[in-house]
Amino acid sequence: MLEMTFKALGEPTRLRILRLLADRELCVCDLEEILAINQPRISQHLKVLKQAGLVKERREAQRRICSFDREAFEQVFEEFNLYMKVPLNELPGFQDEYERMVNLDENTCEKKIRKKTSKKQ
Amino acid sequence: MLEMTFKALGEPTRLRILRLLADRELCVCDLEEILAINQPRISQHLKVLKQAGLVKERREAQRRICSFDREAFEQVFEEFNLYMKVPLNELPGFQDEYERMVNLDENTCEKKIRKKTSKKQ
DNA sequence: TTCGTATATAAGCATGAGCTTATAATAACA
DNA sequence: TGTTATTATAAGCTCATGCTTATATACGAA
Numbered sequence: 001m002l003e004m005t006f007k008a009l010g011e012p013t014r015l016r017i018l019r020l021l022a023d024r025e026l027c028v029c030d031l032e033e034i035l036a037i038n039q040p041r042i043s044q045h046l047k048v049l050k051q052a053g054l055v056k057e058r059r060e061a062q063r064r065i066c067s068f069d070r071e072a073f074e075q076v077f078e079e080f081n082l083y084m085k086v087p088l089n090e091l092p093g094f095q096d097e098y099e100r101m102v103n104l105d106e107n108t109c110e111k112k113i114r115k116k117t118s119k120k121q
Numbered sequence: 122m123l124e125m126t127f128k129a130l131g132e133p134t135r136l137r138i139l140r141l142l143a144d145r146e147l148c149v150c151d152l153e154e155i156l157a158i159n160q161p162r163i164s165q166h167l168k169v170l171k172q173a174g175l176v177k178e179r180r181e182a183q184r185r186i187c188s189f190d191r192e193a194f195e196q197v198f199e200e201f202n203l204y205m206k207v208p209l210n211e212l213p214g215f216q217d218e219y220e221r222m223v224n225l226d227e228n229t230c231e232k233k234i235r236k237k238t239s240k241k242q
Numbered sequence: 243t244t245c246g247t248a249t250a251t252a253a254g255c256a257t258g259a260g261c262t263t264a265t266a267a268t269a270a271c272a
Numbered sequence: 273t274g275t276t277a278t279t280a281t282a283a284g285c286t287c288a289t290g291c292t293t294a295t296a297t298a299c300g301a302a
Contacts, residue, residue, distance in 0.1 A: 007131030011260085012124050015204075020218065022205045028279060034221045041261065043280060062269050062278040077198075083136075084143045097141065100155045132290085149249060162291065164250060183248040183299050 001053075002083060005076045008052035013037070014045045018054060018068060025058075025067035122174075123204060126197045129173035134158070135166045139175060139189060146179075146188035 008014055017031060026034070031042045046066060049055040053072040057064045083091070089098040129135055138152060147155070152163045167187060170176040174193040178185045204212070210219040 003131055003133050003136060005131075006127050006136075010124055010126075010128030010131045013260085015124060015127075016215075016218070019205060019209075019212070019215070020222070023209055023222070029277090030225060034218050034225060036217070036221070038262075039279070040263085040281080044260075047280085064279065084140060088140075088144055091140070094137075094140070096157070097137070097155050100157070101141070101144070104151060104155060134290085150247090159292075160249070161251080161293085165290075168250085185249065 002076065002080055005052045005054065008048050008054060011045070011048075013041070014049055017042070017045055018049060021055060021066055021068040022070075025065050027060075027063040027065045029063070031066075123197065123201055126173045126175065129169050129175060132166070132169075134162070135170055138163070138166055139170060142176060142187055142189040143191075146186050148181075148184040148186045150184075152187075 009018070013035075016035060020026060020031065020034060028039060028042050028046065031037070031046075032039050035042070046055060046057075050057065050066075053076070054069055055066050056069045056072075057066045059065070088094050088101065091098075130139070134156075137156060141147060141152065141155060149160060149163050149167065152158070152167075153160050156163070167176060167178075171178065171187075174197070175190055176187050177190045177193075178187045180186070209215050209222065212219075
């Protein structure tokens with residue numbers, strides 16, 4: 001999920017779309033006109049932004065009116081802070097890494113060298 | 122710059138590397154061992170993270186010891202907040218968009234329709 | 243100077259991502 | 273029902289990105 005959000009943000013056109021939606025809600029054809037970009041391109045980027053949870057949409061007749069989902073956005077950054085601060089052994093998907101990291105404590109890059117040189121003696 | 126940072130964060134292996142570096146500084150060969158990933162792959166990802174300003178490195182003999190640059194990281198998010206909050210017409214690279222957006226005020230999607238239908242009358 | 247260790251870089255490949263053009267789907271309306 | 277407006281999706285292309293293997297570079301130690 002984190003990855004998805006950052007990937008969505010890591011593209012210039014999507015950043016621009018998001019910036020505009022931060023000002024006010026806009027439908028696809030408004031974005032098309034403001035950014036001077038064709039419709040499929042807008043739609044495709046909006047899809048990515050919606051999947052990442054950064055944009056929400058409301059329907060009105062044929063139009064899909066999009067807006068920046070500020071709450072969801074801030075939640076993502078909560079999630080990221082958690083990811084970076086929670087102890088490694090409590091993070092799902094880091095079990096092996098945790099063990100190898102602990103193991104490294106007695107086997108650091110530097111210490112490995114010392115061991116090898118002492119063996120040779 | 123914003124784009125670069127988000128792009129760097131939008132990749133699973135790089136996110137993992139960054140997570141580990143948030144715990145403590147590590148050299149390439151440590152990361153190699155902890156993540157069970159080959160050396161060039163680690164180096165290439167570190168390069169991206171360094172270029173994005175998320176990781177800094179210190180040299181010690183042949184080793185490059187990497188760490189998470191928390192300050193630079195937080196600056197990026199300041200920058201992002203600014204980007205999202207500063208008035209559009211003050212944002213470089215949004216001049217045309219600003220004008221077209223203002224113009225849209227009297228020419229919204231809905232209003233355009235009304236105009237067209239009233240013309241027909 | 244020669245060798246080993248740590249890291250960077252290059253080349254080649256496969257996959258992914260963004261763009262354009264064309265077409266489909268949906269909804270209001272005559 | 274047929275037409276128009278709005279948006280979504282598909283196909284094809286090109287370029288970017290990540291991975292692997294092989295090689296180069298930098299540094300220390302013998």
